[in-house]
Amino acid sequence: MTSGTTTPARTGRPSKVRVIVAVMLFVTVVINYMDRANLSIAMPALSGDLDLSTAQQGLLLSAFGWTYAAMQLPGGWLVDRVSPRVLYTLCLILWSLATFFMGIVGGFAALVVLRLLVGALEAPAYPINSRVATAWFPERERATAIGFYTSGQFIGLALLTPVLSWLQAAMSWHWVFILTGVVGIVWGAVWYLVYREPRDSRANEAEIDLIRSGGGLVELAEDRPQERPRNTRGDVATVLGRKKLWGIYIGQFCLTSTLWFFLTWFPTYLVDYRGMDYIESGLLASLPYVAAVIGVVSSGLVSDLLLRKGVSLSLARKAPIITGLLLTTLMAGAAFTDSTALVITFLSIAFFGNGLASITWSLVSALAPQRLLGLTGGMFNFIGNLSSIATPIVIGFLVTDESFTPAFGYMTAVTVVGILSYVFLVGRIERVSERQPS
Known part of the structure; x- marks a missing residue:
């Protein structure tokens, strides 16, 4: 996985190239979410400069979600056919260019168009992450790896929200x-220069054997795109016709709804409804991200520890x-207090729970038919990220000038649906058959 293609060394001790892969995914996720959240950070100042109504703000905040959701299935199709090295490089550079130009244009319509482009180009990102993790990590390490790189979305926001808020206050949005x-443009070039598939990397045979014997699908990285058959209607029927898969689809929508609240309306809530300035809101907004x-991090470590202790894959x-989603319902407490300290406490506990529940991608790799991993991941991300459309729009309709309480009620209800989905639909964790159940 280092720059250049090399012949794997043949030694007895497994190398640690997969650790570098995890770090690269982590950095990519930081950039991915930085480019999702930058609009919400800029929105209080941007909306003032452009004299945007609440409806226009909601439309602009949701623009990313329209194309992000719409491109999930095409994105999954691409992931099954184009190498992560090439596809991630193209996506990173192109969505970062669109982001860059958002700082140059000055009109509402142009911002909407560019935000639509960012959404479309980020769509393959998490299916790529899942494919890379499935090829590079054995089952007993996979949740830890997924938890580690997923933490990038929150670590990046925790560290960069105050920085970007200060930049906005000191210069401009x-x-x-x-x-x-x-x-993002710079990192796209780095990804292309450094990332390699397992067999083309400096991973030795011992590491590759460890990955394969532990359930890592190294052969995914060895397949040639032109050799892969086209997805058929039957394939689509498979990923849409299984109760277990619908359980994780619905659960992901509910889980991601909380994330999109924080990525869209949270800074505006702190500034407009709690009366904070940009810098203060940036500092306080970082606390739920830290949580x-x-x-x-706890989620992946605990899950893999349980697995190593002999606990069933389903329970681990x-x-x-489910525990994380239960904690997320405490968001409702923010609606019943005037104390800023208590509001941040409730929201931090809720977002801690959201983070604890974030190993859901490990269920994609565990449940999806092996041949349809990309398509299943695309469907999972598509349905999950319909919340990126629904959340900013629904909250925009529910809140009033005086009260944000209906928004917290909506978020709590959605979370309860997610809990029920994992309890009653997902059931035992085992790979879904491609054949229709009799």
Whole structure:
């Protein structure tokens, strides 16, 4: 996985190239979510400069979600056919260019168009992450790896929200987009130069054997795109016709709804409904992200520890998810207090729970038919990220000038649906058959 193609060394001790892969995925996720959240950070100032109504703000905040959701299935199709090295490089550079130009244009319509482009180009990101993790990590390490790189979305937001808020206050909202765009373009080049598939990397045979014997699908990385058959209607019927898969689809929608609240309306809530300035809101907004980081890291470690202790795969994977969703319902407490400290406490506990539940992608690799991993991941991400459309729009309709309480009620109800989905639909964790059940 280092730059250049090399012949794997043949030694007895497994190398640790997969650790570098995890770090690269982590950095990519940081950039991915930085480019999702930059608009919400800029929105209070941007909406004032452009004199945007609440309806226009909701439309602009949801624009990413329209194309992000619409491109999930095409994105999954691409993931099954184009190498992660090439596909991630193209996506990173192109969505970062669109982000960069958001800092240059000055009109509402142009911002909407560019945000639509960012959404479309980020669509393959998490299916790529899942494919890379499935090829590079054995089952007993996979949840830890997924938890580690997923924590990037929260660590990045925890560290960069205050920085970008300060940048906006010191200069202007334009620089929020310019800076984040440049960072993504540079990292796209780094990804292309450094990432390799297992057999083309410096991973030795011992590491590759460890991955394969532990359930890692190294052969995914060895397949040639032109050799892969086209997805048929029957394939689509498979990923849409299984109760277990619908359980994780619905659960992901509910889990991701909380994330999209924080990525869209949270800074506006702090500024407009709690009366904070940009810098204060940036500092306080980082606290729930810190809590989410702790939740994400704990989730993967606890899940894999349970698995190594002999606990069933079903319990080891589902226990952190359901526990996390239960904690997320405490978001409702923010609606019943005027104390800023208590509001941040309730929201931090809720986002900790959201992070604790974030190993849901490990269920995709465990449940999906092996041949349809990309298509299943695309469907999972598509349905899950319909919340990126629904959340900003629904909250925009529910809140009033005086009260944000209906928004917290909506978020709590959605979370309860997610809990029920994992309890009653997912059931035992085992790979779904491609054949229709009799």
